[in-house]
Amino acid sequence: MTPAPIAVALDAPDLETAARWAGLVTPHVSTVKVGLELYLRYGPDVIASVRGASGVQVFLDLKLHDIPNTVSGAAKAVARLRPAILTVHAAGGPAMIRAAVEAAPHTQIAAVTVLTSLAEEDLGRIGLAGPAGEAVRRLAAMSVEAGATALVCSPHEVSAVRAEVGTGITLITPGVRPIGADSQDQARVATPEQALADGADLLVIGRPITGSPDPGAAAAAIAASLRRNQP
Numbered sequence: 001m002t003p004a005p006i007a008v009a010l011d012a013p014d015l016e017t018a019a020r021w022a023g024l025v026t027p028h029v030s031t032v033k034v035g036l037e038l039y040l041r042y043g044p045d046v047i048a049s050v051r052g053a054s055g056v057q058v059f060l061d062l063k064l065h066d067i068p069n070t071v072s073g074a075a076k077a078v079a080r081l082r083p084a085i086l087t088v089h090a091a092g093g094p095a096m097i098r099a100a101v102e103a104a105p106h107t108q109i110a111a112v113t114v115l116t117s118l119a120e121e122d123l124g125r126i127g128l129a130g131p132a133g134e135a136v137r138r139l140a141a142m143s144v145e146a147g148a149t150a151l152v153c154s155p156h157e158v159s160a161v162r163a164e165v166g167t168g169i170t171l172i173t174p175g176v177r178p179i180g181a182d183s184q185d186q187a188r189v190a191t192p193e194q195a196l197a198d199g200a201d202l203l204v205i206g207r208p209i210t211g212s213p214d215p216g217a218a219a220a221a222i223a224a225s226l227r228r229n230q231p
């Protein structure tokens, strides 16, 4: 069976747990995601540990955000690990995004538009002209123009972003919660089925899977539900 288009966020406090989660979910999902918590604690070794023998795609979510020269150096430093995807903040601007794209030619650069943890009322406070849908659309268009081939947005904006950027761009949505699951610190959320129906290519799901007593079974259940809902 083809693995589901899900990136499991391995936000674990230690490497053993992350590698165990990766092993359990890998038969069911296409991708595992390494974020700041693991990377800052263990560094580059974490990539080989979670990739394991399966060779699953690794998404390195470092959300780089700095001046172009610094982001170029950082992207070069991790490009040798061959992550399939690397995140940068779209708010870093077009020159920064382009610097990342040029520094990591074998990795897909994903620009994070507006964090899924931000609610409409937060945008004004950080000085971002809203509403969220409009800010995401603006950042998405700018990022693609700067060379990003993937975008991160919430499921709420995915259909508008798809209409804006067309079919060639990979749309990645965190803020995904199966029916009945707690949204926790996520503000703009939808179900996996809805996110996919609205045009997402890859769903980022962490705690609804990794917080389960059986992460393998939780991943398998979401994957099966997505298959059932396919048109």
Ligand SMILES: O=C(O)c1cc(=O)[nH]c(=O)n1[C@@H]1O[C@H](COP(=O)(O)O)[C@@H](O)[C@H]1O
Binding pocket: 009, 011, 035, 061, 063, 087, 112, 114, 115, 116, 117, 152, 153, 174, 175, 176, 184, 186, 204, 205, 206, 207, 208
């Ligand atoms: O870039 C990301 O992956 C990301 C962007 C965003 O806007 N919101 C967001 O939640 N994420 C990441 O997606 C994951 C979501 O995890 P859960 O909320 O546990 O499903 C975390 O690892 C976040 O760092």
